[in-house]
Structure formats: C-alpha cells, structure tokens
Amino acid sequence: MDVAMIDDRMLPISELDRSYLDRGLYFGDGVYEVIRSYDGHLFALDEHLARFERSLREIQILGIDIEDVRQKVLSAFEHSGYVNARVYFHITRGCQSREHLPGQDITPNFLVIVSELEDCPETKQKGIAVSTHPDWRWKRCDIKSLNLLANVLARIEAGKKGASEAILVDDDGTITEGASSAFFAVDRTEKAVITRPLGHDILSSITRAMVIRISEKAGLSVIEKAMTPAQAVGCDELFIAVTTKDIVPVTQFDGVRIGSGQCGEITHQLINEFKALLREVSKS
Ligand SMILES: Cc1ncc(COP(=O)(O)O)c(C=O)c1O
Numbered sequence: 001m002d003v004a005m006i007d008d009r010m011l012p013i014s015e016l017d018r019s020y021l022d023r024g025l026y027f028g029d030g031v032y033e034v035i036r037s038y039d040g041h042l043f044a045l046d047e048h049l050a051r052f053e054r055s056l057r058e059i060q061i062l063g064i065d066i067e068d069v070r071q072k073v074l075s076a077f078e079h080s081g082y083v084n085a086r087v088y089f090h091i092t093r094g095c096q097s098r099e100h101l102p103g104q105d106i107t108p109n110f111l112v113i114v115s116e117l118e119d120c121p122e123t124k125q126k127g128i129a130v131s132t133h134p135d136w137r138w139k140r141c142d143i144k145s146l147n148l149l150a151n152v153l154a155r156i157e158a159g160k161k162g163a164s165e166a167i168l169v170d171d172d173g174t175i176t177e178g179a180s181s182a183f184f185a186v187d188r189t190e191k192a193v194i195t196r197p198l199g200h201d202i203l204s205s206i207t208r209a210m211v212i213r214i215s216e217k218a219g220l221s222v223i224e225k226a227m228t229p230a231q232a233v234g235c236d237e238l239f240i241a242v243t244t245k246d247i248v249p250v251t252q253f254d255g256v257r258i259g260s261g262q263c264g265e266i267t268h269q270l271i272n273e274f275k276a277l278l279r280e281v282s283k284s
Contacts, residue, residue: 049070130161130254154179
C-alpha cells in the first residue's frame with residue numbers, strides 16, 4: 001500500500017486530500033492571473049482573461065471555457081462583497097501521482113481567492129526603494145506561470161536590503177522587469193517614458209499597456225528599449241506598474257536616491273491620468 005505522511009500523521013495514499021496531488025504543487029504546472037477592482041468594478045477583466053487564455057494555450061492546458069472562468073471570477077467577487085478587492089485565480093493541470101509526464105485523464109483544477117485591497121496614498125507620494133537582482137527565471141516569462149521561485153528569491157534578497165521590489169537584471173546586464181511589476185523610467189527633457197519591449201523575457205503586463213496608453217494620451221513619447229541599472233539610475237524618474245498598485249514611484253534604486261527622493265512630476269501626472277482612466281472606464 002502506498003503511504004503518505006503529512007507532518008507527523010501517517011495515512012494510506014487513498015486517504016490523502018486530493019489537493020496534495022495537484023501538479024501545481026509539485027511542478028508549478030499551472031497559470032494564474034491577478035485582477036483588481038476599484039469601487040466595485042473589476043478593472044481590465046477582458047484583458048486579464050485574454051492573457052489567461054493565452055497562458056493556458058502556451059502550456060497546453062486545453063478545453064477551458066474562458067466564459068466559464070469569467071462567470072466564476074465574477075461570482076466569487078460578488079460573493080465577497082468587497083468594493084476594492086484583489087482577485088487571484090489559477091488553473092493547474094490537475095491531480096495525479098507525481099510524474100513529470102501528465103496523465104491523459106486528469107482534469108484541471110480551478111481556484112479563486114478574493115481578498116480586500118487597501119491603497120496606500122503615502123507610498124504613491126514617497127515612493128519605494130528597489131534593489132537589483134540577477135534574473136534567474138526561465139525563458140518564457142511571457143507566460144504567467146505558477147513557477148515563481150526565482151521571483152520569490154529575488155524579493156527575499158530585496159527585503160534584506162530594505163527594498164520592497166526587486167528589479168531583475170538579465171545575463172546581458174539589462175533590466176527585464178520587477179519581480180512582480182513592470183519597470184519604467186522617465187526622461188523629462190525628452191518628455192518620454194522608457195520601458196523594455198515585450199518579448200519572451202517579460203510578462204505582457206496589463207498595467208504596462210495602460211501606462212503606455214495614458215502616456216501617449218498625455219503627449220509623452222514611449223520608447224521601448226532595454227536599459228542597464230546605470231542608465232536607469234541616470235534617469236529623472238523611475239516607477240513600477242502592477243495591477244494591485246497601479247503606478248508606484250521608485251525613489252531609491254540600489255541605495256541611490258532618484259530625483260528629489262519623492263514622486264517625480266511626470267510620474268505624478270501619470271498617476272492622475274490613471275485615475276482619470278478609471279473614472280472613464282467606470283462610466284462606460
Ligand atoms: C513578473 C511580473 N511582471 C509584471 C507584472 C505586472 O503585470 P500586471 O500589470 O498585469 O499586473 C507582474 C504582476 O504580477 C509580474 O509578476
């Protein structure tokens with residue numbers, strides 16, 4: 001008889017809770033999304049569902065009805081009663097005994113978690129400290145996969161240095177993105193925002209796309225190019241972009257103060273443009 005031991009409890013494998021056999025647990029074999037709501041409305045739901053569908057396709061989890069996912073996400077969000085929420089959901093390939101090769105007969109598992117989300121206006125003013133870390137991730141960072149060990153390790157090291165985000169640096173010495181955010185620089189003279197072009201080495205961040213949209217609307221040019229940490233430190237302003245926090249100024253980079261050490265003027269303008277976009281979306 002196959003047996004299992006959970007902490008100190010021995011039991012036959014047949015009595016093991018199914019969730020212990022999830023391929024997501026052993027291999028990170030699944031994909032996820034994080035959506036947020038503002039004032040009771042889920043923001044950019046279509047964009048997140050489209051990226052989720054793509055991630056599923058890229059890792060060959062087939063046969064998922066994305067409209068069914070939409071309904072489940074909406075229903076969990078409504079059930080929570082939260083106005084400002086973070087909605088996390090994932091699909092794993094399914095449960096089976098630990099084998100690299102997936103079984104033919106397994107069915108995907110779906111999980112949604114809705115939690116309350118507080119905004120932090122003070123951080124938007126003061127900004128955050130970030131520190132660089134080698135990008136140890138795999139070569140398909142465009143897939144929002146559950147495999148986040150390299151991101152977690154980078155965040156742990158950043159935390160040790162008093163930084164709240166790790167900025168990942170590729171083998172060629174250029175910044176890819178944050179461990180859990182897109183990364184932007186601002187050139188005030190050129191009236192431009194700079195960010196790495198999309199590719200397999202970064203996630204196609206939904207907030208990044210929104211920032212590009214509002215920057216262009218605000219008359220800024222958008223330059224998609226890779227930057228080294230030294231080039232980033234030389235820029236007038238830096239910020240990160242991510243669903244749960246939208247735009248957050250970076251006021252310290254590897255211990256070096258950026259600009260005045262407070263949110264820069266263009267970053268501030270973009271934060272306000274983002275708010276305007278939210279008002280526009282909530283009216284439509
Ligand atoms: C590695 C990485 N890059 C960028 C982002 C930002 O993506 P989004 O704007 O879609 O939240 C995230 C968000 O979790 C991320 O994990």
